[in-house]
Amino acid sequence: MKLIWKYLMKYKKWFLLDFISVFGFALVELGIPTIISDMIDHGIETQDTTYLYSRFGIMALISVIGVSGVVLLGYCCSKISTNITRDIRNDVFEHAQAFSAAEMEKFGVSSMITRTNNDAYQIMLF
Structure with missing residues (x-):
């Protein structure tokens, strides 16, 4: 984990943006069911259409924020x-x-090719 953390800290801005975008996703996952239950409890029971339309607008806005966050x-x-992955490949190649x-x-050419390409690719997929 320390190795990945070392490489990850080179991209602090991307990591911070990634961390913030998770909140957009969480907003949708938690916000929309809450708003719908509020619509049922207050809007449908009292048959207040203006309340329902205002909550629908908020729900649409949260959906747009959530989709943007996921993208x-x-x-x-x-x-x-x-x-x-590019940095790891370059470092492995430079070390080789x-x-x-x-x-x-001792290692063999095929083993070095595998370590340079496939192992770094497996880390990327992780």
Whole structure:
């Protein structure tokens, strides 16, 4: 985890934006059921249509914020993961360039290719 954290701290702005966009998603997941129950309790029982329309407007606004949050969340997550994967690949490649011929024989070319590409890709998917 410390290794990933080291790479993640290079992208603090993206991480902060990602963290904030989670609240947009949580707002929708928790806000809309609350507003609907309020509409049923106060608007439908008293048959107050202006109250229902005002709550519907608030619910529509929360939905737009939530959809924006989810889209931003997906974008930030993909941006962070691809940048971290690129950094890991570059660091592994740079470290492999310092290997001696005996060390390269020990690991093998195919193993080094796998470590440079596939292992970094698995971290990106995580």
